[in-house]
Amino acid sequence: MRLDLLLGELPGLAEALAAVDAFDQALAGGLLRPQPAQAAGLAALADAVAASPLADRVAEAAGKAAAGVADEEHLTALAAARTALLGAVHDALLARVDEATGRTRDDAEAFVPGETPSPNLLTAARAWLCDLARAGWRGMDHELVSAAAPVVSALLSDPALRRPALLLDGFAAELAASCPGRTLDRIPLRRWADLWTRGMLLTRPGALTAPAATPVSGRLLPLGVDVHEHATAVQAQVHAVLEPADGGPSRLVRASVSAPKPDTVVGAGLWQLLRPHLSLLAAAGDGRAVELTGMPVTGEGDLLWSDEHARPGEQTDVFATARVALPAVTGGPAAPLDRHPARIAEPVLVEGYTVERDGEALVLASAAGRLTVDASRVPAASPLTAQAVAASGACIGLLRWDCGEFRLQPLAVRTTVRNKAASVQAGAWAGGTSDKNAAKAEKAAADAVAALHERAGRLLRR
Amino acid sequence: MPVWEESSLSRVVPPARPRKLAKVPFVELAEGRLQGVVSSGSDISRVYVSSVAAGSFGLVCRTNNNRPCGGLRGGLCNHILALTGEAVLQYGGGRVARYLQTDTADADPAAQQITQAIGAGRPQQADDGAAVAGQVFARFLRHLTYLELPATTAPVPEMHWFPAVGAVA
Known part of the structure; x- marks a missing residue:
């Protein structure tokens, strides 16, 4: 890999991020009674997209917002401008990654608006996000933030709305823990503007699409497990190389499983929520390949997993997969709105x-x-520690970008102990573990879930 | 501007720590209160809904049938003591003390220091106790519904904003 390419400067990056930062500052103060500095921040965002098809609508929206009279359409236009800028940053960064890895990437399919499930619910979610933008992070209070609770509950109950549900649930919990905004001594400006923007677009009619999936058969070689979690949700994504049975080129793919959860189920206790729905977790933990027959896969490379299309394959070694199969893979594109x-x-x-x-x-x-x-980013419930990384000679990881630089999130490392090579994986305990402390933590989490089930049984059905 | 503010992935809320839920199935720092649900020691179908308001230390403790807790007269009842103890396990003493605005000298106080600070403030029962208890109980029932929601294998790209919390976060 050409690491030197990842360190080089990207032309235009600083300018794009400066416009994003200017808008993020404006949002922090709230758009109800904007100050001159906020108006300048809004204008900076509009200027940055002046040469794009969004130009007129964003210029109008920035003007209305600066006057304190932005409606939902105007706020959506501002969110769209910010998304477009960061989308361009994403494209430039990913092109740099592909150059460094020598990887080819499929083109994204054109965006086709999806059907809109529960439009009234999405309208309620957008109304809350608009109120949030008017108050700003400095003006938010408990009453405003807890108004999200009924909306989030309703979103969670519809599986087709899982994406906005998990996003807004995690976002609202962070805001609630930070209320009232006037007492904050520092604000995660980029992060909260990211989450707000994402919410505005994801709840827009047509934004949620069911991506076209085609069945695929072949051998799936796991590379590692990436875990995401907030207080009331968890997701695991297994990154893998797919060798199609028809002899076509190998592809990089992901398989995902996510679940809402009570906030006290954390760490090693998370795996038991996910394990029953994705047999691949156990295979990745044990170092086995999986044979797929007719598994649906999207153009972005997301396998829409169901165990009936999968059966266990032979023992594999992740480092053999990474050395032999990874150099020749084709990467998947990001969906247009996900850039x-x-x-x-x-x-x-x-x-x-x-x-x-x-x-x-x-x-x-x-x-x-x-x-x-x-x-x-390596989950706490994992044998892969910083010490293991420090002692390693090879590392499989996910290239990520944040705070202006690329970083490597380790998925597996190879170490040499007494002249014997051993590999340690972040997701080694996904399928179950013989580690004493992890097994104890799993048992404790199972007890916690049982205690809540008992309470729910007595109190919910009255 | 510091890097923390320019990160998409700044850690805002430390993760909850696991604890046993048999005695106090629900604790949260929300709506300007430390609030939660404490199982009755004598009747398995009864719970107490308890809360302490941040700043004013207004107290609420009522059963799920909305009867006031007899222990609350003249001080903190055992339910509020248990609630505070479990909150310190789940969130850490520092976070609980900061949220409640208790004047504890210690940056990471024990539950007992926090309840002493609350008691020293001569707390009164909150005027809107019945309404607060109703809200807290509703939030507890809402929390229980998270057990019933199904898992899905459709990808949720938004979860990339919520990376796993490592041992060396």
Whole structure:
């Protein structure tokens, strides 16, 4: 991999992010009675998209917002402008990744608006987001934030609305923990503007699409497991190489499983919520391939998993997969609306480095360049520790980008212990574990769920 | 501007810590209160809905049939003590004390220091106790519904904004 390419500057990146930051500052103060500095921030966003098809609508929206009279359409136009800018940043970053890895990537299919399930519910969600934008992060209070609860509950009850439901649930919980806004001594400006923007677009009629899926058969070789969680939801994504049975080129694919959860189920307790729905988790944990027959896959490379299309395959080694299969894979494109730097998670193999310390962070250093390790993303319930990374000679990870730089999220490392090579995987406990502490934590989480079930049985059905 | 503010993935809320739920099945810091549900020691179908308001320390403790808790007269009842104890397990003493605005000298106080600080403030029963108890109980029932929601294998790209919380976060 050409690490040097990941370190180089991207033309236009700083300008695009400056416009995003200017808007994010304006949003923090609320758009009810904007100050001159906020008006300037809104104008900066409009200027940045002045040469795009959005230009007129965003210029009008910025003007109305600066006057404190922005309606939902205007706020949507501003969200669209911010999304377009970060979409362009995403495209430039991903092109750089492809250059560095020498990977080819399929083109994205054109966006086709989807059907709109529960339009009234989505309208209610947008109304809450608009109220939030008017109050701003500094003006929000408990009453405003807890108004999201009935909307989120209703969204959660419709499986077709799971995406906005999990997004707004996690977002509202963060805001609630940070209320009242006037007492905040620092604000996660980029993050909250990201989540607000995403909410505005995802609840727009037509934005939620059921991507076209085609059945695929072949051998699936897992590379590692990536875990996402907030207080009341968890998702695991298994990154893998698919070798199609028809002899076509190998593809990078993902299989996902997500579940809402009570907030006290965390750490090792999470796996039991996901395990029954994705047999691939156990296969990835045990280092086995999986044979697929007619499994639906989207153009972006997302397998829409159901166990009936999968059966266990032979034993494999993730590092053999990464060395042999990864160099020749084709990557999947991001869906048009999903283009954002935070979505970049590109599996790579890095070898031949020495591990250096830079403050608390670990850096993989070689003649080709330096890559900082983001060990904070490895789940706590995992045998893959910072110490294992520090002692490693090869690492499979996800290339990610945040705070202006690429970082590597480790999925697996190879270490040499007493002249014997051993690999340690972040998702090693996905299918179950013999580790004493992890098994104890799983048992405790199962007890917690049982206790809540008992309470629900007595109190819910009255 | 510091890097934290320019990150899409800044950690805002530390994760809850696991705890046993048999005695206190629900605790949260929300709506300006430490609030939750405490199982009755004597009747398995009864729970107490308890809360302490941030700043004013207004107290509420009522059964799920909306009868006032007898222990609340003249001080903190055992339910509020149990609630505070479990909140400290789940969120850490520092976060509970900051949320309640208790004046504890310790940055990471124990539950007992927090309840002493509440008691020193001569807390009164909240005027809107019945309404608060109703809201908290509704939020508990809402929390229980998370057990019933099915898992899905359709990808949720939005969850990339919520990375797993590592041991070295």
